[in-house]
Amino acid sequence: MTRSSRLITSGIAVMLIVGVAMAFAIVWRPVIPAIDPPAPYAFDAALIKRGRDLAAIGNCNECHTVRGGKNFAGGLPVPTPFGTIYSSNITPDAETGIGQWSEAAFRRAMRDGVNRKGEHLYPTFPYDHFTHVSDEDDRALYAFLMTRQPVHAPSRENQISFPLNQRPVIAGWKLLFLRRDSYQPDATRSAEWNRGAYLVAGLAHCGACHTPRNALGAERVNAQFAGGDVDNWLAYALNDRSHAPVPWDADALYMYLRSGWHPDHGTARGPMAQVVSNLSSVPDSDVRAIAVYMADISGTPTPDRKQEGEAALAQARSPSQASQTDTAGATIYVGACASCHETSRPLPYGGVNLALSTAVSSPDPRNLANVVLSGVSAVEGERSPIMPGFADSMNDAQMAALLNYLRARFSKQPAWTGVEKTVADARRAVTVYLQTSAGPRNAPADPTQRDKP
Structure with a gap:
């Protein structure tokens, strides 16, 4: 072997040793000694x-x-x-x-x-x-x-x-x-805003659901709060890409996070229902702080966005006429939905006006399909919205006809595509979710400890 060959071989060996050492340093973590469970x-x-x-x-x-x-x-x-x-x-x-x-x-x-x-x-x-x-x-x-x-x-x-x-x-x-940065308060913001930012970025981990992920499963830092997928639900965008017919503000967010419902936005369902159930037991100041921070994230609505919200509210307040553009969907709606969603009945039987529903205006029909299939359960001890599920009384074709009708009548967005497949997928997902999810919806964080330290 020539001198140059030996040098090359030695160099490769050194690089391999360094590479293995670096890999070991990245991967290896020491065992932390066990302790006896503290009393x-x-x-x-x-x-x-x-x-x-x-x-x-x-x-x-x-x-x-x-x-x-x-x-x-x-x-x-x-x-x-x-x-x-x-x-x-x-x-x-x-x-x-x-x-x-x-x-x-x-x-x-x-x-x-x-x-x-x-x-x-x-x-x-x-x-x-x-x-x-x-x-x-x-x-x-x-x-x-x-x-x-x-x-x-x-x-x-x-x-x-x-x-x-x-x-x-x-x-x-x-x-x-993984970035191991602790939260750094913003001196130009209020203490309430900073508290909300700290909770949202940390323990509340809102971005884990409401931010899209890349191919390796990490949150896309350039699309924070732009919406994500969780348990066959669409976690709505919380930034200025929100599809809510009426723009959110801090007061609306606070009411929604505190009670799981707002008359201009609807009811928390799916994984979000458990989130607001847990938030119902925490200090009021923390919920308000989260609402203040998230309202700032969504930004001040543009004049056009405000006008769209006012138009949606005006449509919701005006007498509604059933459309005949989809006879099958219209017939199902009149028989199954209109008596709650169009009669201004008080809670618990009154439903949100569907012209204000984010689920109807969303680019994805999954959430609406999930709600119609599984309904809305009553919250024990509270005057909250309720709605029966129609999974057993409607087949996939009927459900798709209803969803297409709701989209055409109550939103100004283009028609969805592939709704019947979405309904079939949602029906399977709802079955799995009910079999494996964490107890009854709206259960407290720890029912045996709700009133104890």
Whole structure:
């Protein structure tokens, strides 16, 4: 071997060694020693209460509880383009939960997406948002979770194909997309605006649903709050691309987030119903702060946008005449929908005027199909909207005829395409969702602890 060949070989060997060392440094994380599960009385009651509110803002129970299962015991299937991932048990069970996790281990999972054993967590756990959460709030969340009822619930095996089923691969994803920046307040904004920004960017992780994702499953930073997909629902755009007939403002957002309903916008359904259910139990100031921040994100409506909103409100207030452009859809509407949506009946039987419905004006008919199929359940103890589901009384062709009619009559948007297929897909998705989702809609974050610290 010539001298030049030896130099080349040595150089390649050095590059390989450096590459392996760098890869090891990126992938490897140390095990954090196990602890004995702390006694519940070891935590301050006020800290636990604060953690309960933060867990509700984070909607933790929705992803970590299966229908009919124990709170926070995990096992919920989360469908992704890469396969199904099952949520983990975050009760303080020593064997199958986080009972042996120290606060440092918990904080590492929140900030870095790494569990106590040093394994990388899939980003279905939104640590790309939780990196913004303060040490104080992590401490409160830890106190709350470590004082829940321990549940022995072994983790289910994820259904992901090679090589994505190898957790070291996740380290590469983090290298590309995880930014470990804490929230930095904006000195030019109010304390309320900054509180809302902190919650939305962090624990509330609104962008996880309302921002579209790229081919590798990361949020598209250049399209923040432009709308996304979750559980066969369209999470509407929250920025200036919103298709709501009437522009949102802070007061409307506050009422919607607090009660799950607004007369000019409609009712929260699907995954959003659980979000507003959890928000109903948190401090009023936090809900208001989120509303103030999100109203600013959506921006001040342009004169044309304001005029469109005023026209929609005027249409909603004027006497409505049934259209005959779609005889089948019109007949179904008159028989099944008009008595609630056109008679100005008070809650709970009065429905939103469909000229104001974002679902009808949306570019995607999925949400409207989901609502008509599954209906709107009553909220116990509240005067909230209710609506029967029509999954058993309408076939796919009838449902598609109704949706096409609603689109033509109550919106100024172009007709949808492929509505019957959308209905068929929604019917299948609703069935799966009801079988696997986290308990009854509008359940509190932790029914056994609603009134306790």
